[in-house]
Structure formats: C-alpha cells, structure tokens
Amino acid sequence: MKKLAFAALAAALMGGVAHADTIKVGVIGPFSGPFALQGKNFKAGIDAYMALNGNTVGDDTVEIIYRDVPTADPAQSKALSQELVVKEGVQYLAGFYFTPDAMAATPLLEQANVPMIVMNAATSAIVTKSPYVVRTSFTTWQTSTPIAKVAFDGGAKKIISVVSDYGPGIDAEAAFKAGFEKAGGEVVEAIRMPLQTNDFSPIMQRIKDSGADGVFAFLPSGPTTLGFVKAFNENGLKDAGIKFFAPGDLTQESDLPALGEAALGLTTTFHYAVSHDSPENKKFVEAAGKAIGNPAELSFPAVGAYDGMHVIYKMIEATGGEQDAAKAVEAVKGLAWESPRGPVSIDPETRHITQNIYLREVAKAADGTYYNKEIQTFEKQGDPGLEAAK
Amino acid sequence: MQTIFSIGVDALAYGMVLFVISIGLSVTMGLMRVVNLAHGAFAMIGGYIASYAARDLGLAYALAVLLAVAGTILIAIPIERFLYRRIYGQPELTQVLMTIGITFCVIGIANYVFGPTLKTIPTPDALREPVSLGFRTVSAHRLFVIGCGAAVALGLWYFIERTAFGVKLRAAVDNAAMAAALGVRTEIVYAVSFAVAVGLAAFGGVVGAELLPIEPYYALRYMVTFLVVVSVGGAGSIPGALAACLLLGAIDTTGRYLMPEFGEFFFYLAVIAIVWLFPRGLAGRAK
Numbered sequence: 001m002k003k004l005a006f007a008a009l010a011a012a013l014m015g016g017v018a019h020a021d022t023i024k025v026g027v028i029g030p031f032s033g034p035f036a037l038q039g040k041n042f043k044a045g046i047d048a049y050m051a052l053n054g055n056t057v058g059d060d061t062v063e064i065i066y067r068d069v070p071t072a073d074p075a076q077s078k079a080l081s082q083e084l085v086v087k088e089g090v091q092y093l094a095g096f097y098f099t100p101d102a103m104a105a106t107p108l109l110e111q112a113n114v115p116m117i118v119m120n121a122a123t124s125a126i127v128t129k130s131p132y133v134v135r136t137s138f139t140t141w142q143t144s145t146p147i148a149k150v151a152f153d154g155g156a157k158k159i160i161s162v163v164s165d166y167g168p169g170i171d172a173e174a175a176f177k178a179g180f181e182k183a184g185g186e187v188v189e190a191i192r193m194p195l196q197t198n199d200f201s202p203i204m205q206r207i208k209d210s211g212a213d214g215v216f217a218f219l220p221s222g223p224t225t226l227g228f229v230k231a232f233n234e235n236g237l238k239d240a241g242i243k244f245f246a247p248g249d250l251t252q253e254s255d256l257p258a259l260g261e262a263a264l265g266l267t268t269t270f271h272y273a274v275s276h277d278s279p280e281n282k283k284f285v286e287a288a289g290k291a292i293g294n295p296a297e298l299s300f301p302a303v304g305a306y307d308g309m310h311v312i313y314k315m316i317e318a319t320g321g322e323q324d325a326a327k328a329v330e331a332v333k334g335l336a337w338e339s340p341r342g343p344v345s346i347d348p349e350t351r352h353i354t355q356n357i358y359l360r361e362v363a364k365a366a367d368g369t370y371y372n373k374e375i376q377t378f379e380k381q382g383d384p385g386l387e388a389a390k
Numbered sequence: 391m392q393t394i395f396s397i398g399v400d401a402l403a404y405g406m407v408l409f410v411i412s413i414g415l416s417v418t419m420g421l422m423r424v425v426n427l428a429h430g431a432f433a434m435i436g437g438y439i440a441s442y443a444a445r446d447l448g449l450a451y452a453l454a455v456l457l458a459v460a461g462t463i464l465i466a467i468p469i470e471r472f473l474y475r476r477i478y479g480q481p482e483l484t485q486v487l488m489t490i491g492i493t494f495c496v497i498g499i500a501n502y503v504f505g506p507t508l509k510t511i512p513t514p515d516a517l518r519e520p521v522s523l524g525f526r527t528v529s530a531h532r533l534f535v536i537g538c539g540a541a542v543a544l545g546l547w548y549f550i551e552r553t554a555f556g557v558k559l560r561a562a563v564d565n566a567a568m569a570a571a572l573g574v575r576t577e578i579v580y581a582v583s584f585a586v587a588v589g590l591a592a593f594g595g596v597v598g599a600e601l602l603p604i605e606p607y608y609a610l611r612y613m614v615t616f617l618v619v620v621s622v623g624g625a626g627s628i629p630g631a632l633a634a635c636l637l638l639g640a641i642d643t644t645g646r647y648l649m650p651e652f653g654e655f656f657f658y659l660a661v662i663a664i665v666w667l668f669p670r671g672l673a674g675r676a677k
Contacts, residue, residue, distance in 0.1 A: 033607075034605075034606075034607040034611075036501070036506050037506040037507065040506075165651065165653065191650050191651075192650060192651050193646075193650050193653075194650070194653030194654055196653070196654060197646065197650075198601050198602055198612075199400070199403075199404045199407075199601055199642075199643065199646070201400040201403070201404070201528075201532075201643070202397065202400055202643050202644075202646040202647035202650075203646065203647075203650065205393070205396050205397070205400070205526075205647060206647060206650070209393065222508075223508055223603045223605050223611075226508055226510070226603045227600070227601060227603060230600060233520075234518075234520055234528075234529030234531070234532075235520070235526075235527060235528070235529070236520045236522075236526075236527035239520065239527075254507050255507070255508060257507065257508075258507065258508035258509065258510045258603070260510065294505065296507075297505065297506075297507060
C-alpha cells in the first residue's frame with residue numbers, strides 16, 4: 001500500500017515536471033518615452049487576451065516578460081532579445097513596434113530556436129529575414145494600396161503625395177503610386193518631408209501650387225499629424241476642395257480627441273478601427289479598455305498584440321509546450337480565425353496576416369466624441385509590398 | 391512673385407512663434423546667466439494649464455492664457471526659491487545638470503497627470519477662420535501670433551531699457567556685488583526676472599501650441615530649437631533674438647518649400663554660418 005502511494009506520488013511528480021511548465025514570452029516594445037502610449041497598447045492587447053482566454057494553455061502557464069526599447073534602437077533591441085533568450089529562457093519573442101528593432105533581432109531566431117511574432121513593425125521585408133517570423137499587424141503597403149483605388153474612383157485624377165522621409169513613409173509613397181497609376185491616375189509630384197517638421201504651411205503651399213486635385217499623405221501617428229491636418233484646413237486647402245487621402249496611421253483613435261473637428265470627414269484606409277462593429281470587437285474593446293485604464297487611449301497596436309497572443313497560444317498548443325520553433329511556425333501557417341478587426345488568416349507563404357482593409361471616415365458620435373466610421377471593406381488583402389520588391 | 395509673398399507670410403508667422411517661445415530663454419540665459427534647459431518644460435506647463443482651463447473647464451481663450459501665465463509663474467516661484475537660487479553664478483555644467491533634471495521630472499509628472507496623448511487648446515472661432523490676404527489665405531491664428539510676437543518684443547524692450555526696474559536688472563547683471571552695495575535687492579530683481587521669463591515661456595507655449603502641440607515630450611523635443619535661437623540671436627538681446635527668429639524662420643520656410651527633401655539642412659547650415667561669423671550671436675555683447 002505504502003509502495004503504491006509512493007509510486008503514485010512519484011508518477012504525479014514526474015507528470016508535473018513533464019507537462020506543467022511555465023512558458024515564457026518575451027515582449028519588446030516602447031514602454032517609456034515618447035512612444036509609451038503604443039507600448040501601453042501592446043500590454044493592453046496582451047492583458048485583454050489573457051483575461052479572456054486564461055493564462056494557461058493545456059497544462060502550461062504562460063508568463064509574459066516585458067523589455068523596454070523607448071525609441072527605434074536596433075542595438076538595444078538585439079541586446080535585450082538576446083538577454084531574454086539566454087537569461088530568461090523565453091520560448092517566444094514578440095512585440096516590436098519599430099521596423100529596425102524587429103530587423104535587428106531576426107538573426108537570433110534560428111540559433112535560439114525561437115519564433116518571432118511581430119505585433120506592429122510594418123515594413124514588408126521583415127518576414128523575409130527569417131523563416132521564424134510571423135506578423136499579426138499590417139504593412140504600410142497593405143494599408144496604403146486600397147486608398148489609391150478609393151482616390152481614383154472618387155474622381156481624383158491628379159494627386160500629389162506628401163510623406164515623412166523615413167522607411168514607412170517611402171513605402172507608403174511607393175504603394176500609393178503603384179496603386180494609383182495602375183488605376184489610371186497620375187502622381188504629379190512626390191514630396192518627402194523631414195520627420196522633424198513643425199510648420200507645414202510651406203508644404204501646403206507646395207500642394208496648392210502643384211495643381212493636384214487631391215493629396216496623399218503619410219505621417220507617423222503622434223504629435224505631427226495634428227499640425228499637418230490643421231495646416232491643411234487653415235491654409236484653405238480644404239475649402240479649395242482638395243481631397244485628402246491617407247492610411248489610418250494619421251487618424252489613430254488616441255489622436256482623434258486632439259484632432260477633433262479638424263479631422264472631420266477625412267478618409268483613411270486601415271486594418272482596424274476601434275469602432276468596428278462585431279461581437280468579437282465588442283469583447284476585445286471592453287477587456288482592452290479595462291486593461292489600459294483609459295479607453296480613449298486604445299489604438300491599433302493593441303489589436304496586433306491581441307492577435308499575436310492568439311498565434312502564440314496556438315503555437316504552444318501545437319508544440320505541447322516543447323521548444324520547437326519550426327513546428328510552431330508550421331502549425332500557424334494558414335491559421336484562420338475571427339479577430340476583433342474581422343476575419344484574418346496567416347498567409348502560409350509570407351507568414352504575414354491576410355485581413356480586411358477598411359475605408360473609414362472620421363465622424364462625430366452622438367456623445368460628441370470622434371471616431372473612425374467604417375464605410376467600405378476591401379476583403380482579404382495580402383501584402384502587395386513583397387510582390388513589388390521581387 | 392505671389393509665391394515669394396506667400397513664403398514671406400509663412401516665414402514671418404513661424405519666426406514670430408519661435409520668438410515668443412524663445413525670448414524667455416534669452417532673458418534667463420543672457421541677463422541672469424542661467425542655462426535654463428527647463429525652459430521648454432515651463433512652456434509646456436503653460437500649455438497644459440491653458441488646455442485644462444479652456445477644454446475641460448470651458449473657460450474663454452483669453453482667460454485661459456492669463457491663467458496659464460499666472461499658474462506657471464505660481465508653480466515656478468517655489469522652484470526658483472529652492473532650486474534655481476542655488477545655481478545662480480555656478481558653472482554652466484552644474485546649471486545644465488540641474489535644469490535637465492527638472493525637465494525630466496516635469497515630463498514624468500505631466501505624463502502621469504495628463505497622460506501621453508496630445509492636448510489641444512481650443513481657440514475661439516474668430517482665430518480659427520482662414521483669412522484671405524488677397525494673394526493667399528492664412529489662418530487668423532497666425533496673424534494673432536505675429537501680433538503677439540510684436541507686442542512681446544516691444545513690451546520687453548520697454549521694460550528692460552526704459553523702466554527703473556530695467557536699470558536695476560542690467561546693473562545686477564553687469565556687477566551683482568556692486569549693485570547690491572548700492573542698495574539694489576538683487577535677489578528680488580532675479581526673482582522678478584525669472585518670473586517674467588517663465589511667464590513668457592508659458593505665454594509662448596500657449597500661443598505656439600498650434601505649431602508645437604502640447605504633449606509630455608514637448609519639453610525636450612523643441613529644446614534644441616530654442617537654444618539655437620538664443621545662441622544665434624545673442625543671449626539677452628531682444629533685437630538679436632527677433633532678428634534671429636525672423637532670419638531662421640525665413641531660411642527654414644524657404645528651404646522647406648523649395649527643397650523639403652533636404653530637411654533641416656539649410657536651417658543648420660545657416661546656424662553654423664552665423665555662429666562662425668558672430669561667435670556671440672547676432673547682437674551678443676563681449677564679456
């Protein structure tokens with residue numbers, strides 16, 4: 001009897017060792033500094049997913065370890081990724097708000113046997129850097145291509161493109177040009193502005209002088225978008241009937257209270273609007289709003305993080321908690337699910353997310369707040385950027 | 391021709407915004423000899439107060455501006471009494487370390503209290519409308535800022551050059567010990583000038599908020615621009631600062647219009663050239 005009890009105990013112990021592991025996920029993002037709000041959104045998305053789905057997969061407990069890279073800093077990102085893998089023993093690397101940060105960590109993946117789940121960084125090429133990269137956010141090509149068609153169909157034939165002079169801005173310029181010329185329009189001029197521009201009046205004058213009937217703009221979300229949109233209105237371009245097209249970075253939800261009336265009526269294309277009408281999104285917004293504290297601060301990185309967690313959970317399920325990056329990535333290829341942003345799937349070829357892109361208009365809600373109102377859906381958009389690069 | 395006029399208007403407006411925000415720093419650095427890197431932080435505090443008053447409490451714009459200036463000075467008084475008074479006359483490095491520390495504290499507090507999102511200061515309808523100048527439209531707010539800049543320049547010039555207090559201030563700056571021996575209460579002179587400088591920072595933060603929007607990193611983001619204006623103009627000189635702002639505004643605006651891809655190249659090229667030709671700034675005095 002005693003022997004039997006001992007054997008049972010031993011079996012239980014051994015079983016415990018084999019199955020009930022703690023699986024660590026390292027998340028790198030901007031959690032302090034000027035971009036802290038976006039890092040906060042990562043955390044809100046992750047917390048929301050874990051609040052709704054529990055922190056265990058099978059017998060394994062999932063633990064998140066956060067590391068802070070305040071601004072784009074590839075060296076720091078690589079060093080922290082290495083530390084997470086070597087010291088903390090993480091099985092998954094996730095997060096990555098800026099492209100250079102994600103790029104810098106990709107050479108580690110194969111040797112470390114760790115998959116990377118990119119929750120934001122939006123340059124097409126990242127997925128080509130390692131077979132272990134899966135992305136659940138969007139690319140600038142993906143969100144900027146549909147607006148070209150919208151612009152052309154809306155009657156604009158001559159467009160001037162104005163972008164911030166850095167990687168995603170140049171991507172946006174190229175994506176729009178490709179889409180717009182394919183539709184039959186003409187990009188009369190392409191201006192690249194320095195990132196540090198405060199006064200946009202001279203740019204507005206350039207737009208006016210170019211004789212274009214519409215402008216395509218890309219600026220990173222944050223303080224400068226406010227100045228740009230205001231300058232657009234105050235220099236009389238809006239009244240002159242010049243149409244404004246942009247990807248949704250320009251009207252992200254956390255900037256809308258500040259943009260306010262100036263942004264009213266702006267049309268943008270993007271993969272996610274907090275206002276998206278679906279039961280999944282309602283659940284997500286409630287949970288993520290609670291996690292972030294102030295629901296008005298909720299924005300697109302949260303949904304990238306939420307779906308990133310979904311992918312990680314599926315990977316843990318497929319590998320049974322064992323560290324096997326190849327098997328984990330293989331398991332999510334072609335994975336399709338209903339995200340808060342709508343139906344999505346992981347493209348088996350590119351490992352990038354295929355999703356709906358929505359045309360939205362900034363509208364005023366009954367309670368006086370502003371929101372992105374979805375008015376048209378472009379279904380199942382892949383990433384045209386990878387094909388363009390070939 | 392129309393293009394030249396149009397760039398001219400933008401340059402004037404941008405230069406005046408720079409002037410209103412930077413002139414307070416010129417006063418602290420030139421007249422009080424304090425390298426006050428927390429200048430942007432005070433401008434930001436002014437912006438936050440105005441935003442809170444106008445947006446959350448629904449007060450009128452003019453009242454919000456007044457509250458912002460008064461509130462920022464009120465906050466600055468204990469800071470001057472307990473922190474700045476220790477660094478008057480200290481080496482520059484000590485001053486830089488102390489004021490940059492204050493800046494980081496203010497950023498942290500602003501981030502905690504107001505959150506990381508942008509704060510706007512709602513302007514009255516009259517300032518929001520585009521005004522037609524015949525050859526182009528410009529926002530009424532820009533014209534308002536140009537007016538503010540001119541008023542500040544004139545008022546400050548009168549205050550320093552023509553009032554009894556201005557005489558005491560200049561005396562205290564040139565030789566504090568001698569001024570004190572002659573019965574000038576130098577600490578009061580310094581406290582008042584500091585309050586004026588901080589008040590100007592707050593005022594600039596509020597009226598310039600349309601171009602430089604208020605968010606926690608405001609305090610650091612535009613610091614270089616403010617310092618450049620002061621060093622190009624010559625610390626402590628009002629005409630110098632005005633000339634620097636208009637010149638740099640013109641160069642920056644023209645560069646941005648003609649060759650935006652070059653970014654701030656022309657701006658900094660001009661700065662290098664001016665500082666090379668005039669090491670003490672356009673109107674700097676020899677020590």
